[in-house]
Amino acid sequence: xxxxxxxxxxxxxxxxxxxxxxxxxxxxxxxxxxxxxxxxxxxxxxxxxxxxxxxxxxxxxxxxxxxxxxxxxxxxxxxxxxxxxxxxxxxxxxxxxxxxxxxxxxxxxxxxxxxxxxxxxxxxxxxxxxxxxxxxxxxx
Numbered sequence: 001x002x003x004x005x006x007x008x009x010x011x012x013x014x015x016x017x018x019x020x021x022x023x024x025x026x027x028x029x030x031x032x033x034x035x036x037x038x039x040x041x042x043x044x045x046x047x048x049x050x051x052x053x054x055x056x057x058x059x060x061x062x063x064x065x066x067x068x069x070x071x072x073x074x075x076x077x078x079x080x081x082x083x084x085x086x087x088x089x090x091x092x093x094x095x096x097x098x099x100x101x102x103x104x105x106x107x108x109x110x111x112x113x114x115x116x117x118x119x120x121x122x123x124x125x126x127x128x129x130x131x132x133x134x135x136x137x138x139x140x
Contacts, residue, residue, distance in 0.1 A: 015072035021062075023062065025065065026061075033047055055136070060133060064100065071092060
């Protein structure tokens with residue numbers, strides 16, 4: 001390795017796995033939504049199966065996990081030599097989380113969904129029982 005750098009540790013592997021979980025979550029949610037929308041019989045309906053039964057925005061949850069996983073590995077590598085920079089790497093995932101949950105993404109899609117299906121009792125129940133972002137555990 002490079003002088004002054006240690007190899008990857010258990011935390012790095014755990015954070016890489018967290019990134020991979022986020023990637024798999026986002027990819028699966030995107031594919032599920034693509035397949036749902038491609039089926040003409042679903043026109044005008046909202047998706048509520050698969051990962052979409054656990055979170056109303058599972059793709060964004062996956063995206064945020066990916067950003068934090070990468071930042072965590074970077075912070076781990078910088079912690080010993082540049083602790084201030086290690087903390088600074090979390091600016092990006094925090095900013096992305098803020099954008100997706102407060103500015104674009106979730107607020108815009110939630111408003112649009114409320115306008116489209118807000119009077120639908122099934123949608124009201126889906127919204128009441130399905131978390132906005134962080135998925136509920138399937139056995140709960």
